[in-house]
Amino acid sequence: MSALKINFMVFTSAEGCCQDVGKSLTRPSELVMTRSFKMSRRSVLGGLTGLAAVSAVPLVTSKAFASETQVEAPHIHSCADWGARPVGDMPVVNQAPNKIICHHTAFPNTDDHSLEYAFQNSREIQDLHIDQNGWPDSGQHFTNSQGGHITEGRFGSLGALQDGTYMIQGAHVVGQNSEAIGIENDGSYHDGAQPSEAQWNSLINLCAYICAQYGIPSSEIYGHMDFNETQCPGVIHERLPELREAVQGVLDG
Ligand SMILES: [Zn+2]
Numbered sequence: 001m002s003a004l005k006i007n008f009m010v011f012t013s014a015e016g017c018c019q020d021v022g023k024s025l026t027r028p029s030e031l032v033m034t035r036s037f038k039m040s041r042r043s044v045l046g047g048l049t050g051l052a053a054v055s056a057v058p059l060v061t062s063k064a065f066a067s068e069t070q071v072e073a074p075h076i077h078s079c080a081d082w083g084a085r086p087v088g089d090m091p092v093v094n095q096a097p098n099k100i101i102c103h104h105t106a107f108p109n110t111d112d113h114s115l116e117y118a119f120q121n122s123r124e125i126q127d128l129h130i131d132q133n134g135w136p137d138s139g140q141h142f143t144n145s146q147g148g149h150i151t152e153g154r155f156g157s158l159g160a161l162q163d164g165t166y167m168i169q170g171a172h173v174v175g176q177n178s179e180a181i182g183i184e185n186d187g188s189y190h191d192g193a194q195p196s197e198a199q200w201n202s203l204i205n206l207c208a209y210i211c212a213q214y215g216i217p218s219s220e221i222y223g224h225m226d227f228n229e230t231q232c233p234g235v236i237h238e239r240l241p242e243l244r245e246a247v248q249g250v251l252d253g
Pocket residue numbers: 016017018102103104172224230232233
């Protein structure tokens with residue numbers, strides 16, 4: 001069992017998504033500042049980052065987006081919830097992202113839709129990205145399990161999303177890591193398999209919440225293969241028009 005998992009991990013690194021995005025981390029310095037600066041600012045504003053699980057909160061939307069837009073926040077499990085390894089401060093990009101990019105993990109498909117499986121999966125992704133890819137933390141901002149459980153990926157991404165005015169720099173798509181929120185959908189979708197209904201629905205709700213919080217139009221949801229040479233995210237890429245339409249439906253209420 002463990003040997004099988006190791007094989008998939010090797011496959012993921014060599015052929016799956018995110019295999020080479022570490023090269024793209026250099027960004028315009030004026031956009032990047034340390035998280036400690038943001039923490040100081042947020043503490044002045046009341047320390048809202050401690051709220052890992054929220055529901056139906058009033059949204060702070062960008063000036064460019066409909067200020068009336070409200071989307072029920074999905075339950076997003078924080079790094080602390082799933083037992084993430086401690087990491088240092090992640091770089092902060094002091095502006096909202098302009099798009100969402102979907103991935104698949106290329107990990108094995110499973111019928112185990114439990115929360116514990118989702119948490120274990122988050123830990124395995126973090127281990128892979130730190131130990132094998134040499135990154136400071138998970139590359140993606142959020143992870144969507146096959147059971148539809150959403151977890152925070154790179155540390156600080158949840159607080160940034162709840163704030164709505166800045167993002168944590170990711171490591172998921174070459175050339176887009178300071179502009180795009182990355183969502184890892186667990187599973188392998190390049191070879192005929194479809195995401196479960198639970199996973200698909202949670203992807204819709206997560207995308208809608210991200211769009212509302214950051215003022216991202218539903219048309220700005222993409223797949224990894226739109227930017228890099230990869231099979232990621234498989235059939236999810238083919239279903240992007242359906243996803244965008246469903247997200248717009250949520251935004252329209
Ligand atoms: Zn990918």
